[in-house]
Amino acid sequence: MTRETEQLIGRLGAQLAPVRPLSAPVLRALGALLAVALLAAWPVMHFANLQVFALRNAELHTALECAASLLTGIVATIAAFHLSVPDRSARWALAPLPPLLLWLGAAGAGCLRNGLGHANWDCVLFTAVVGTPLLLLLFVLLRRSHPLAPAAVAWTGGLGAAGLAAFLLQFFHPFDVTVMDLLLHALAVAGVLAIARLLARPLLR
Amino acid sequence: MMVSAQAQEQEQQWAAWMRAAQAGDARAYEQLLRAVAPFVRNLARRYCREADRREDVVQEVLLTVHRVRHTWDPRRPFSPWLAAIAARRAIDLLRRRSRIERHEQHDELASETFADPAANNDDGEERSLADLAPFLEALPVRQREALEALKLRGQSLQEAARSSGQSVAALKVNMHRAVKSLRRLIGTET
Numbered sequence: 001m002t003r004e005t006e007q008l009i010g011r012l013g014a015q016l017a018p019v020r021p022l023s024a025p026v027l028r029a030l031g032a033l034l035a036v037a038l039l040a041a042w043p044v045m046h047f048a049n050l051q052v053f054a055l056r057n058a059e060l061h062t063a064l065e066c067a068a069s070l071l072t073g074i075v076a077t078i079a080a081f082h083l084s085v086p087d088r089s090a091r092w093a094l095a096p097l098p099p100l101l102l103w104l105g106a107a108g109a110g111c112l113r114n115g116l117g118h119a120n121w122d123c124v125l126f127t128a129v130v131g132t133p134l135l136l137l138l139f140v141l142l143r144r145s146h147p148l149a150p151a152a153v154a155w156t157g158g159l160g161a162a163g164l165a166a167f168l169l170q171f172f173h174p175f176d177v178t179v180m181d182l183l184l185h186a187l188a189v190a191g192v193l194a195i196a197r198l199l200a201r202p203l204l205r
Numbered sequence: 206m207m208v209s210a211q212a213q214e215q216e217q218q219w220a221a222w223m224r225a226a227q228a229g230d231a232r233a234y235e236q237l238l239r240a241v242a243p244f245v246r247n248l249a250r251r252y253c254r255e256a257d258r259r260e261d262v263v264q265e266v267l268l269t270v271h272r273v274r275h276t277w278d279p280r281r282p283f284s285p286w287l288a289a290i291a292a293r294r295a296i297d298l299l300r301r302r303s304r305i306e307r308h309e310q311h312d313e314l315a316s317e318t319f320a321d322p323a324a325n326n327d328d329g330e331e332r333s334l335a336d337l338a339p340f341l342e343a344l345p346v347r348q349r350e351a352l353e354a355l356k357l358r359g360q361s362l363q364e365a366a367r368s369s370g371q372s373v374a375a376l377k378v379n380m381h382r383a384v385k386s387l388r389r390l391i392g393t394e395t
Contacts, residue, residue: 001242002260005267009238012271018229019275085276086293087286145276148269148293 025081048171061110066170068103073163080156084145093152111182127188131165139203150204158196162189220283245291252295265294340390351379
């Protein structure tokens with residue numbers, strides 16, 4: 001043991017303060033998802049047309065797309081909380097891929113039926129305006145664990161926020177997705193992921 | 206079987222100390238840090254050959270353990286948590302070093318020329334060297350080798366690497382450390 005290391009141990013011992021261990025990542029993720037659900041409940045109940053939402057979800061491809069975006073949001077959020085602590089498997093970064101592929105597949109199949117369509121920038125705006133605060137909320141909760149691999153946490157956290165925002169968009173998007181919509185949705189999700197990457201260093205370190 | 210029983214015992218001891226440390230017991234914490242340092246040094250061996258760098262990894266890991274000690278779940282084993290931090294920090298340190306070395310250029314004059322013209326006067330060179338001798342003796346061997354080869358014998362990095370058996374990168378790091386150590390030693394003396 002070098003003298004510097006011995007001195008460092010002495011200093012760390014002198015600075016020690018009691019800490020409360022963090023709860024299990026899955027519990028923290030479920031807490032975050034519950035907070036998102038509570039925040040989203042009021043606007044959905046007051047501004048969304050739930051009858052149209054129910055009618056649209058009677059069709060298999062819409063229901064599948066809706067469920068897959070929600071599942072992507074949930075799985076990616078859980079993965080982000082697991083990746084934020086040191087001793088969890090790095091494979092959690094891959095966990096959101098199956099629901100993400102299902103989401104892209106379902107949206108792709110739906111838009112092939114509906115043709116090219118017109119660009120509807122409202123969807124991009126909605127995903128960005130809803131996705132960014134969700135992302136900030138997740139990052140504030142994730143930074144408590146000072147992640148050692150912020151890039152992986154940013155990718156999964158960003159995908160979680162984007163998936164949840166895309167699911168909420170379904171309540172306010174009363175028409176079938178076209179090719180143009182799919183491209184714009186992909187652009188919006190990529191935008192949220194880019195914001196996540198940018199915020200990773202200042203917020204998660 | 207014997208090794209496994211010992212490892213289990215060590216794991217239990219470390220976990221007990223860490224639980225106490227999370228509750229604020231500084232004595233248990235220092236015991237834990239002293240006990241895990243050789244384990245971390247051993248893990249660091251996989252990532253870097255130089256002893257100096259391994260010690261840097263050990264110190265980085267101890268600092269990180271301190272910062273993220275609340276992320277260890279007392280219901281889970283302690284060693285995998287520590288090993289994950291050690292691996293991550295060793296890789297981070299290697300990346301940081303290689304970034305620095307990629308942009309670092311060896312300039313013979315950089316550390317020999319000063320803003321004050323009097324400091325560049327070679328008149329007192331021999332006397333200064335004699336004054337420096339006890340400080341040079343106090344340096345670690347590899348740092349002294351780097352300083353003597355590059356600054357006193359005026360060898361190029363490649364020549365110094367051949368004569369000392371150190372890599373060019375190690376020479377640069379040891380040279381940098383030697384200057385830092387000398388500054389510290391001289392500063393303490395005066």
